[in-house]
Amino acid sequence: MSYFVVKSLKKSYGKSLILKDISFDIDKGQVLSIIGRSGCGKTTLLRSLNYLETIDSGEVYLENELLLSNEFPKKENDIIKKRIHYGLVFQSFNLFPQYTVYQNIELPLKLMEAKREKENLPPLLNRPIEEEIMDLLDKVGLQDKRDSFPSQLSGGQCQRIAIARAMALKPDILCFDEPTSALDPELTGEVLKVILELKEKFHLTMIIVTHEMSFARRISDKVMFMDNGEIVDYGSPEEVFNSTKERTKAFLQSSIL
Numbered sequence: 001m002s003y004f005v006v007k008s009l010k011k012s013y014g015k016s017l018i019l020k021d022i023s024f025d026i027d028k029g030q031v032l033s034i035i036g037r038s039g040c041g042k043t044t045l046l047r048s049l050n051y052l053e054t055i056d057s058g059e060v061y062l063e064n065e066l067l068l069s070n071e072f073p074k075k076e077n078d079i080i081k082k083r084i085h086y087g088l089v090f091q092s093f094n095l096f097p098q099y100t101v102y103q104n105i106e107l108p109l110k111l112m113e114a115k116r117e118k119e120n121l122p123p124l125l126n127r128p129i130e131e132e133i134m135d136l137l138d139k140v141g142l143q144d145k146r147d148s149f150p151s152q153l154s155g156g157q158c159q160r161i162a163i164a165r166a167m168a169l170k171p172d173i174l175c176f177d178e179p180t181s182a183l184d185p186e187l188t189g190e191v192l193k194v195i196l197e198l199k200e201k202f203h204l205t206m207i208i209v210t211h212e213m214s215f216a217r218r219i220s221d222k223v224m225f226m227d228n229g230e231i232v233d234y235g236s237p238e239e240v241f242n243s244t245k246e247r248t249k250a251f252l253q254s255s256i257l
C-alpha cells in the first residue's frame with residue numbers, strides 16, 4: 001500500500017454531494033497537485049482530510065494506519081492527534097499580528113511540547129527550540145526577519161512564514177490551499193520557489209491545490225483534475241496536461257499555461 005491512501009471519499013453539504021468518490025494515493029516524498037474550476041470541491045477535499053469537515057463515507061490511510069473514516073472522533077484530543085499528521089497553509093496566511101515572526105512559529109511548538117509533557121510523551125524536538133526555529137526560518141529564507149511583525153512583511157514573506165510555521169510540528173503531509181492566489185506575480189514566484197525547494201531539498205510529501213498550471217506541471221509527481229466533485233483525470237503531469245479527455249482539455253485551454 002502507498003504511503004498515503006484515500007479510498008472512495010464522499011462528502012455532502014445538505015443534499016448536495018460535493019465530493020463524489022475520491023480515491024488517490026501518494027508515495028512518501030511525492031507531490032500531488034489538485035487543479036480544477038472554482039467550486040469543484042478542492043478546498044472541501046483538503047478540509048475533509050484535515051478533520052475540518054466530517055465525511056459521509058470513505059477511508060484515509062497513512063502508512064497503513066486508518067487516519068480518517070466516517071466515525072469522527074468524539075474527543076477533541078483524538079482529533080488533534082489525527083490532525084497532527086498534516087500541516088496546512090491557506091491562501092490567507094493567518095499569522096498572529098500581535099506576535100513577531102519568531103513568536104508565530106514558537107507558539108504552536110511550545111503548545112505542542114507542553115501537551116506532550118502532560119501526556120508523558122517524549123519531546124518533539126531533540127534540540128533547543130531557538131535552533132529549530134532558526135532552521136525553519138532558514139528553509140524559507142527569512143532568518144533576518146525573526147523580530148519583525150507580520151505587518152512589516154510583504155505578502156510573500158508572510159506566506160513563507162506561514163509555511164515555516166506549518167512545518168514546525170513536523171507534519172507527514174504538508175497541504176497547501178492556493179498558497180499564492182492572494183499574491184501578485186512577483187511575490188507568487190518567491191513563494192513557489194520555496195515550495196519547490198521543500199520538495200527538492202527536503203523531500204516533503206505535499207498536496208497542493210493551485211491555479212498555477214506551469215508550477216503544477218513542474219513540481220508534481222501526480223496531478224489530479226477535479227470537476228464537479230469528481231476526479232476526471234489523475235496521473236503524471238505529462239498524462240494530465242496532454243489528456244485527450246474533453247473536460248480536461250476544456251479546463252486547461254481556459255487556464256493560462
Ligand SMILES: Nc1ncnc2c1ncn2[C@@H]1O[C@H](COP(=O)(O)OP(=O)(O)OP(=O)(O)O)[C@@H](O)[C@H]1O
Nearest residue numbers: 013014018036037038039040041042043044045178
Ligand atoms: N460550508 C459549506 N456549506 C455548504 N456548501 C458548501 C460549504 N463549503 C463549500 N460548499 C460548496 O461546496 C462546493 C465546493 O466548494 P469548494 O470550496 O470545495 O470549492 P473549490 O474547488 O475549493 O473552489 P475555489 O477554487 O473557488 O476555491 C461549492 O459548490 C460550495 O458552494
Ligand SMILES: [Mg+2]
Nearest residue numbers: 042043044177
Ligand atoms: Mg478553494
